[in-house]
Amino acid sequence: MGVTRMRLRRASISVVAVLMGSTSIVALSTQGADGASSKVRSGSPDVSLSSHSSGSTCSGKPVSGGSLVYARGTSTETLDPWAILNGNGDIFADDLIYQGLVGFNSKGLNQVIPAIAKSWTISPNGLTYTFHLRPGVKFSNGQPVTAQDVAWSLNQFGNPKINSVMAVLSVGYHHASVVNSSTVEITLTHPVTAFLNDIATFPAVVLPQKLVTSEGASFWKHPVGSGPFSLQTFESGSHVTFVRNKYYWDKPLPYLNKVTFNFALDSNSRMLDLQSGEAQIADLITPSQIPTIQSSKSLVLAQQKIPLWISIFPNEKYKPLANVDVRLAMSDAIDRKTIIKEIFHGIGTVPNSVIGQLKFDGSNSQVPPYKYDVTEAKKLMAEAGYAKGFNVTLQYPVGFDYFSQLGLLVKQELGAIGVNVTLVPVATTTLTSNWSLMKYQLTFFGTEISSDIPLPDEYAQFLSDPTSSGIDGFFTGWKDQKIWTMVQKFTSTTSNASRAQQWPKIQEALMKQQPGINVMDLPILTAHANNFCGADVNILGVDQLQNTWISSSK
Amino acid sequence: MLMYVIRRLLFCVFVVWALATVTFVLVHLMPGDPVRLALGPRAPQYLVNAERNRLGFDNSLLTQYFSYFNKLLHGNLGTALSLGASVTYILGQRVIPSVLLISYGLFIAVLIGVPLAIISAVRPNGRADHGTRLFTTFVFGMPTFWLGLMIDLFFGLKLKWFPVSGYSSGIGGLFRTLTLPALTLGLSLVVLVTRSLRFNLIQVLNSEYIEAARSRGIAEWRIVLIHAMRNAVMPTFTILSAVIGFLIGGTVILEQVFQIPGVGSLLVQAVLNRDYSLVEAITLLAGTSVVVASLIADMLQAALDPRVRLWR
Numbered sequence: 001m002g003v004t005r006m007r008l009r010r011a012s013i014s015v016v017a018v019l020m021g022s023t024s025i026v027a028l029s030t031q032g033a034d035g036a037s038s039k040v041r042s043g044s045p046d047v048s049l050s051s052h053s054s055g056s057t058c059s060g061k062p063v064s065g066g067s068l069v070y071a072r073g074t075s076t077e078t079l080d081p082w083a084i085l086n087g088n089g090d091i092f093a094d095d096l097i098y099q100g101l102v103g104f105n106s107k108g109l110n111q112v113i114p115a116i117a118k119s120w121t122i123s124p125n126g127l128t129y130t131f132h133l134r135p136g137v138k139f140s141n142g143q144p145v146t147a148q149d150v151a152w153s154l155n156q157f158g159n160p161k162i163n164s165v166m167a168v169l170s171v172g173y174h175h176a177s178v179v180n181s182s183t184v185e186i187t188l189t190h191p192v193t194a195f196l197n198d199i200a201t202f203p204a205v206v207l208p209q210k211l212v213t214s215e216g217a218s219f220w221k222h223p224v225g226s227g228p229f230s231l232q233t234f235e236s237g238s239h240v241t242f243v244r245n246k247y248y249w250d251k252p253l254p255y256l257n258k259v260t261f262n263f264a265l266d267s268n269s270r271m272l273d274l275q276s277g278e279a280q281i282a283d284l285i286t287p288s289q290i291p292t293i294q295s296s297k298s299l300v301l302a303q304q305k306i307p308l309w310i311s312i313f314p315n316e317k318y319k320p321l322a323n324v325d326v327r328l329a330m331s332d333a334i335d336r337k338t339i340i341k342e343i344f345h346g347i348g349t350v351p352n353s354v355i356g357q358l359k360f361d362g363s364n365s366q367v368p369p370y371k372y373d374v375t376e377a378k379k380l381m382a383e384a385g386y387a388k389g390f391n392v393t394l395q396y397p398v399g400f401d402y403f404s405q406l407g408l409l410v411k412q413e414l415g416a417i418g419v420n421v422t423l424v425p426v427a428t429t430t431l432t433s434n435w436s437l438m439k440y441q442l443t444f445f446g447t448e449i450s451s452d453i454p455l456p457d458e459y460a461q462f463l464s465d466p467t468s469s470g471i472d473g474f475f476t477g478w479k480d481q482k483i484w485t486m487v488q489k490f491t492s493t494t495s496n497a498s499r500a501q502q503w504p505k506i507q508e509a510l511m512k513q514q515p516g517i518n519v520m521d522l523p524i525l526t527a528h529a530n531n532f533c534g535a536d537v538n539i540l541g542v543d544q545l546q547n548t549w550i551s552s553s554k
Numbered sequence: 555m556l557m558y559v560i561r562r563l564l565f566c567v568f569v570v571w572a573l574a575t576v577t578f579v580l581v582h583l584m585p586g587d588p589v590r591l592a593l594g595p596r597a598p599q600y601l602v603n604a605e606r607n608r609l610g611f612d613n614s615l616l617t618q619y620f621s622y623f624n625k626l627l628h629g630n631l632g633t634a635l636s637l638g639a640s641v642t643y644i645l646g647q648r649v650i651p652s653v654l655l656i657s658y659g660l661f662i663a664v665l666i667g668v669p670l671a672i673i674s675a676v677r678p679n680g681r682a683d684h685g686t687r688l689f690t691t692f693v694f695g696m697p698t699f700w701l702g703l704m705i706d707l708f709f710g711l712k713l714k715w716f717p718v719s720g721y722s723s724g725i726g727g728l729f730r731t732l733t734l735p736a737l738t739l740g741l742s743l744v745v746l747v748t749r750s751l752r753f754n755l756i757q758v759l760n761s762e763y764i765e766a767a768r769s770r771g772i773a774e775w776r777i778v779l780i781h782a783m784r785n786a787v788m789p790t791f792t793i794l795s796a797v798i799g800f801l802i803g804g805t806v807i808l809e810q811v812f813q814i815p816g817v818g819s820l821l822v823q824a825v826l827n828r829d830y831s832l833v834e835a836i837t838l839l840a841g842t843s844v845v846v847a848s849l850i851a852d853m854l855q856a857a858l859d860p861r862v863r864l865w866r
Contacts, residue, residue: 237647269811
């Protein structure tokens with residue numbers, strides 16, 4: 001689970017950076033949260049750590065010390081941030097030991113915050129970013145982080161031959177240079193709206209130039225970064241252990257002395273680890289485990305909103321699905337509330353957007369959420385000329401019990417309007433391959449979809465760019481010139497207030513077209529011991545373990 | 555004997571070559587582009603093409619085959635595309651936990667199975683015999699996944715005698731972390747040991763020389779453990795040696811349940827990622843293990859039983 005999601009994340013950024021690099025935008029992200037109209041749902045709402053157990057013993061002030069074992073569903077394969085091999089498994093580990101100039105708010109707010117840089121300015125033409133470095137920042141080996149290290153690291157990030165997997169995040173990047181010992185200047189080839197978001201993600205980390213160049217590939221066996229933790233041991237296929245970085249600048253963080261990622265690829269194993277106390281937190285919680293966790297007095301189910309959703313993609317090369325009324329009918333026939341209640345045990349929300357919860361999303365009063373209306377659905381099918389229905393196949397990822405259930409439920413619901421669904425279980429890698437080659441009629445997009453940046457620009461362009469640099473409506477074959485024009489205007493707008501006004505209109509237009517049928521929005525789920533405190537994630541769902549502490553009471 | 559060994563070794567080489575060839579063909583028939591999978595569905599096509607060219611995937615299958623074998627003959631198993639490291643290095647790390655798990659599991663199977671087989675054989679169709687057969691059949695019928703979880707729940711979660719998962723090196727660490735998975739494996743193999751040994755023991759215990767031994771007043775325990783076992787045990791070894799090769803990749807479920815970083819889970823990961831080099835290497839490893847284990851079993855049999863002639 002999640003593998004497909006992260007493989008998509010890796011590749012999707014390739015396209016988004018190409019697309020976003022063609023726009024002329026001055027990024028307006030500065031310190032502090034972006035303003036938003038009171039009518040506009042922020043899309044990346046304030047973090048709401050919603051626990052389903054009242055057994056949490058986290059009260060009082062954080063306590064330093066202790067060790068944490070994290071039962072992780074994705075293994076770490078490399079600690080080279082410029083050559084990730086296993087998506088989240090590598091990213092979450094990198095996030096503990098490395099840091100960049102900026103980062104995302106550690107409480108889940110959609111906000112770029114200072115990290116190694118304490119402040120920055122942006123030139124009026126949006127081509128030059130000047131970063132003022134925080135004094136006294138050191139690597140985990142005690143060496144100071146220098147302006148030269150920063151410039152060199154960013155130039156590595158900006159070199160597609162080095163940063164090949166996530167090169168798309170550096171589209172528009174030109175060069176970083178040292179202005180003085182505390183100032184680094186980055187120039188772009190053209191203004192990039194989401195540049196600060198791009199360098200807030202993991203490949204834009206700062207590393208010690210001399211060590212990396214002298215040690216070469218062996219550096220990644222014992223890397224040095226300026227993050228809250230440093231690497232202690234790395235056993236491939238088994239576990240990776242981090243210890244507190246005593247030189248970390250953001251005192252008194254981290255609270256923990258040690259963090260171990262145990263690679264527990266089986267969901268039952270992760271649950272056993274948690275229940276036995278061998279692990280204090282586990283990720284990739286499956287829906288079937290939710291009742292067990294919720295009924296436990298010693299466990300807490302943590303859910304936090306991030307841009308994460310489940311979608312069914314219709315291939316418009318299959319004639320019935322090219323008809324917008326058919327797509328709308330199928331969407332209306334899906335009872336999302338029942339799915340959320342019966343399969344996901346009440347976790348999740350009925351969406352009002354084709355592409356998940358993102359910044360600038362309109363509220364439910366502005367853009368009505370998906371409805372369940374079989375009568376309307378049948379009417380639409382008749383208007384489309386498919387009153388008698390049609391046959392269609394639906395590919396779904398095999399190996400996930402909740403997707404089997406979801407597939408069956410969708411089959412049943414679409415059957416009510418005459419759409420005869422044949423379920424086709426497919427391995428996730430083949431599912432992704434089929435999708436990118438458009439060898440499907442209906443398909444779930446892997447398990448879940450997540451956005452790589454907390455802005456709608458990425459997926460809006462994936463879906464609507466009809467040019468040769470686009471990806472054919474995100475491999476659905478969908479096109480709409482009017483919406484593409486709106487998206488182009490949106491992504492080239494410099495004012496966040498104006499973007500906040502524009503986006504709900506695009507959101508509504510996409511809802512009327514259904515290039516992808518959003519089944520539900522999901523929070524990211526983890527389960528942890530009730531004395532595990534500070535279970536924060538950033539806006540992209542990356543755990544912020546520097547904020548975590550262990551309460552002495554259970 | 556020497557000529558026999560040489561002939562068998564040559565035969566082994568032929569079998570391994572055939573196995574490598576079949577594996578190579580089958581792996582390349584799998585749908586999906588390993589380079590595209592490694593780089594992601596929206597990596598620029600020029601990057602995918604360049605990587606395919608670099609790795610030689612653009613060449614004809616025959617050219618790739620000869621290239622693969624050329625490297626194999628030089629001991630080069632290639633690079634694992636999905637893990638960014640040499641196959642030899644990765645296998646070196648992952649094969650030891652699997653070997654230890656299989657060895658420990660076989661030991662437990664023998665430890666439990668042999669006494670049960672003896673108990674059954676000395677009083678066939680008695681209560682102990684019925685009980686043993688019922689127990690071994692029941693355990694054999696349980697899916698390994700479920701059996702492992704139940705053992706984990708009971709001994710790990712409830713009794714807390716062992717950790718529920720994980721792998722640690724060192725004698726103490728291995729004992730702690732491998733006992734439950736090895737117990738699961740051992741129990742699933744007990745039926746092979748018990749049934750085959752019981753059958754052979756009954757046959758042997760009914761033979762004339764055993765009667766003669768009894769009539770000479772030799773103690774029953776000596777008859778069973780020394781005289782009868784020697785003749786009865788070889789077929790069981792033969793069966794177990796055949797099973798070893800399957801276990802190399804067959805412990806994947808146990809490795810997943812107990813989080814053992816072994817070859818089985820690596821194989822699954824490699825197949826899902828279409829990592830040709832890894833799949834070919836692991837399959838070759840498993841096949842070679844079967845061949846070598848069979849050879850050793852045959853030679854042991856000849857050494858233990860003078861009636862067995864391995865050569866003419």
